[in-house]
Amino acid sequence: MTQRLYIDVHVVQTVPPANLNRDDQGNPKEAVYGGVRRSRVSSQAWKRASRRHFDAQAPESDRATRTKRITNELATRISLTTGLESEDAGRIAAALLAQLGLSQGKKAGDTAYLLFYGNAQLDAVAALVSERAADLAALDEKALTEAVRELPVAESFRTGHPVGVALFGRMVADIPKLNVDAAVQVAHALSTHETQLEFDYFTAVDDQNEQDETGAGMIGTIGFNSATLYRYATVGFAQLADNLGGDTEAALDALDRFVDSFALSVPTGYQNSFAHRTRPSLVAVVVRNDQPVNLVSAFEEPVVAEAGIQANSARRLAEEHITATEVWGDTPLYEAASHTFTTGEPRAKDTAETLTQAFGEPVAFSDLRTTLRARITTALEEQA
Template identity: 80%
Template sequence: MTSRLYIDVHIVQTVPPANLNRDDQGNPKEAVYGGVRRSRVSSQAWKRATRIHFDAQAPEQDRATRTKRITAELAERIARNTGLDKAPATRIAATLLEQLGLSAGKKVGETAYLLFYGNAQLDTVADLVTDRATELAALDDKALSETLKAIPVAEKFTTGHPMGVALFGRMVANIPALNVDASVQVAHALSTHETQLEFDYFTAVDDENEKEETGAGMIGTIGFNSATLYRYAALGLEQLTANLGGDTGAALDAVGSFVDSFARSAPTGYQNSFAHRTRPSLVAVVVRQDQPVNLVSAFEEPLPTEAGVAAASARRLAEEHTTACRMWGDTPLYSAASHTFTPGDLRTKDTTEALTQAFGEPVAFPQLISGLRARLATSMEDPA
């Protein structure tokens, strides 16, 4: 039995003029916190960016996908395995998936819900009918349905979860048996300071009509802002291990891959217009045994928008962590940080000292992940 361990991931990251995650008006999402308007990036946006980055590092068979086109994906596998034409393969796939009870979507061949599943899980379902495909294709609809009822399709989607599903979970509103409780929680990223919405007025010139007309071929505006963001995620190791069928080695691998992808990923909204990709100034991990702790309260009083916002944000975060530990009388099982601030720089000397007091001596990011894994492995071997 895995002991109850929670991994908090705290990130301070500065983003230049950008529109990472737009609202229904096409402008960057915002939120009022501490009495002022902040830049906001929704948890859904950063979770998807993390998941895409996470899957890109995994072998094809270990990846997961979320789609309404599961019937077409299964039919493609059946056709590839058996040589059947598309139509009979699709008929078999649709009948197999009837067992899941997924409602039909508005478009032909689509389900009403996005289903998050592993490639290996769908491969396993396709393998169930590979040896009988020609025989099954010859049956009428009633006989095909009766024959395929005996095949344990639902079981293949409730076991053998890939790391992505084990981390981010799966919810199908009207089919609780398919639900997987997420082991990861991601907060909405918030700027540590007040932000102002700005607009980029742009024009586009028609290259083939430049001599005849002097005006623009197109005119428009894009909303943007720039911000230093506080990003936070929490991971429950006990839930993650359970989702992976008790495989502690896979759980430890998933923790490292998640921290890496959460730190390195970014939503892609308007990325061609703003080239907004940056890396964090600070990544801190804290392992706790009681509960996850979001440190956004460090920024309830917004930082003044002056030079050195990133350093001031990191210092505030470190001080909040130290103060909270002292107030509640608890000591985290493990703390570590990787950051860009140096004690030799007088502008960041106070920040470096605060970070060291809170999280220990800084380490390079790869060592942050390897050290986290080693500490978790020790705790899992000896929960006491």
């Protein structure tokens, strides 16, 4: 069993006017922290953005899907591999999944909740009946249910997890055997400073009527704000390796993909209206063997704009890390950072120096990922 290793990922990122993650009123989510209102992006929003980012770079079979329509998805696979009509494939799919005891939704064929699974896992379930699908289709409902009762459907979902499920886990309240403990915790992204909700008042002209009528064909508003965000996530490497069947190399690959995708992904809310995609100004990783440490307390006192906010925010984060290691006696196994601040810029000089004191000389993001993998490999060898 891999001993405790936690990989903390700290990100400072500035986004322009945007509505990354809306609340029930359609406005950007917010939270009060340090006595002032902050911009907030929920952990779920950035988890999904990260998952979509690394899935886009993976083969279809290595991706994960979260849906209520698992019965229809399984039926489609059965139909494609066996040539059965969709109705017969649907009956077999329903019989196979019935043994899991999934609660049924209001719509026929849907489950009551979203189920997170790997595409390869569902392919494996479809393969269980590929050689006898025609015979199964000829059975009545009772006989069909009995014929597939002993097939290892649940086992197909308990092994061979894709990166998404291995990282973020799966919770099925009424079927504990399908649960997968998450290897990743993601904090809600929070602005390092106070923010104000603003509104974009927009009009749209009807192109067909602009010669005959004056005024707008449509009027509306969109809430937005702009913010320098602190983002944090932590990966429990032992849990990640366990979720991947004890495969250390697969866990190292999954960790690398997560760090890349967490750092570079952005939620897509209202992206066509705001084109808000930016890169982080700072990505820092810290490998620990005691416990994860969120450094959001660096911003409990909101950063005040002087010549911008992001440099002060990055410096605050570095100072908090230095303080934590000094006060609590923390000795991280590894720490490194990629950032955009240089000593050649007078306004960023103090920030760059403090970041170097906290995380060492800055490295390119690709090098950060490479050295992170090497350092964890070394730590695992030392543990062995």
